Amino acid sequence: MKLVLLSKYAIFWEAHCNLRAGTINAMKSTLKNFERFLIETFHFDSADEFDLDKLYYDEILGVYEPIDKTLIDEFVVYLRTNQASTSFKLYNSITYLKSFFGFLYRSTMIKQNPMANYRNNYYTREIKNRWLTPEECNSLLHYCRMNVLEEEYTMFLLLMTTGVRNSELRSLRYRHIDFEHSTIHIEEGQKTNIGTVFMPDILNLALKNYTSKKPFQQRLLSGNDYLFTLNCKNRLHVVALKKRIDELTLEAGIQRKVTPHTFRYTTAKLMQISGCNFSNIQRQLRHEHAYTTIRYLGCSEREIQLMEENTELFNPEIYMDENEE
Template sequence: MDNLLISSVYFKKFKELSEYSDRTIKSYKSPLKELGVFIKDYGYNSETLDFDKFYYCEDDGEYEPIDLEFVDAYVEYLKETKQTKTTIGNHFSAVKSFFQFIEDIDLICENPFARYPTSFHYRALKNRALSREESDRLLKAAALLDPFLLQYFVLILLQFTCGLRSKELCSLKLSQINFDLNIIVIDNGQKTYASSVRMTPALKKYLQVYVNHPYFLDWLGGTMNKELFFSKKKPLTNTKLNKIISEIASKADINRKVTSHDLRATMAYLMDQNGFSIPAIQRQMRHKKSSTTLIYLPMKNRLYT
């Protein structure tokens, strides 16, 4: 089967218009091919790759371009799968250079890779976590915006305590929640292995109220195999999820863009502030390596690296 990125117009124009030698083009092919596989695993469904219409929201029929959240997930993937800093650097440099080229020839409108320093793997990235005070305001705003069902409140609380990746959150089903063991099983995320996260007592309490609400039971329709979060009788998409988070952040007077991945970073920060160890945070974030967890803890990163 053709690789999504290698068979795209982006790579064809890269080969055709760049001044690189055939040998250099060949060296780009391996990391770009791997990126194409990652894009599919990330949840991109179209047969034709379009970075300016990377996310699609069925609710309003709108498209959004590839964004910083995707790059964050890709950085995490490199940290998890590559053995050395050199390999990580080579892969990321090739991808960043490729995106710079396709932006230069106007094939894409936005280039989120441009915001990352090529040497990101040698030092901590900018802290994207919300402060404790901002986190409290976000939870309060979520409750105010959705006081009847409290879906927004549960969604934000879940992210602050479990830190799911956006794809995992959108596809999360009631059948994955085990109230007896206080865990949520993650078996259909962007990773290929099953794992679990622990629920706090507060999350368990509000989740039980939420899943027994008449409106949620009506959405469920007698089956456990439906998504936990929904909008207008449809499961959340990545675009809709981030629009909801943006709306809540605006209500909370947080004057910066807030994404689902920022809430994942906030979970790591809050756990660290509450005295949890790096291995404990690593387990909740489901990272294979502690070095990946340290990406989310800039101050700790400086101490450990």
């Protein structure tokens, strides 16, 4: 018998959660295990009896009690003993349930969140340095400047400071740039919702210089308003982008693999270095969940708390060499 997956809660969640299909399927797997645990614990006969605000009857108090932290603890024990779950699986199960119940609580589908402040200590993800250091950023920008590669210079600066995704970069058009308000409108790209990203002053100036030059203006007059093409006939192709990144990072002396997504991690780290608070970094990267931003930064909870006390706007010029300003 299906209980959780046929309940009003899961139906509402799946219809409105706005998550990727792969994430939804992974969360459903956890919900199936939770469903099995509830059926074995409470012997429900149908989904109609399933009410998270009145999940079980307290015979001592004589009232129905909502789902609570104690029940979640029992479910974790159930996973460890009945299913011999690994620490990695326990970590993911708790993460998915926290997301599920948090969504229900924010949507007023349940009166209290049983997993608010619930600690997840079962698995520590390996933190890898996926970002470019300020020194590597300077090396790449300096190389482009010295070799008069203005399109590449501007493109790399934009990638380093805005956190746009690969597909978003390749979809950017001239009309998406708002110089007056120092923002870039993101309208196209994979995993993209319409929104804006902040454009620091150094990028605003670089884009003004780049788009005012003859090569770009000629391309604009020909009807191609894509911001970057790297000599592609129309829209910048992903293969051409990756190839150019490989070529120039190697020539600039960066001794490791750099991908378009490396720059998204780099934006997060450079914003942290420049004194931005955590909320602004999450907003710039347009992450739905805070834990995704935490993973990008590789920070502890204490570091996040300290970052929230910061009030600085993103100013990458504080770590750029004077020759790059």
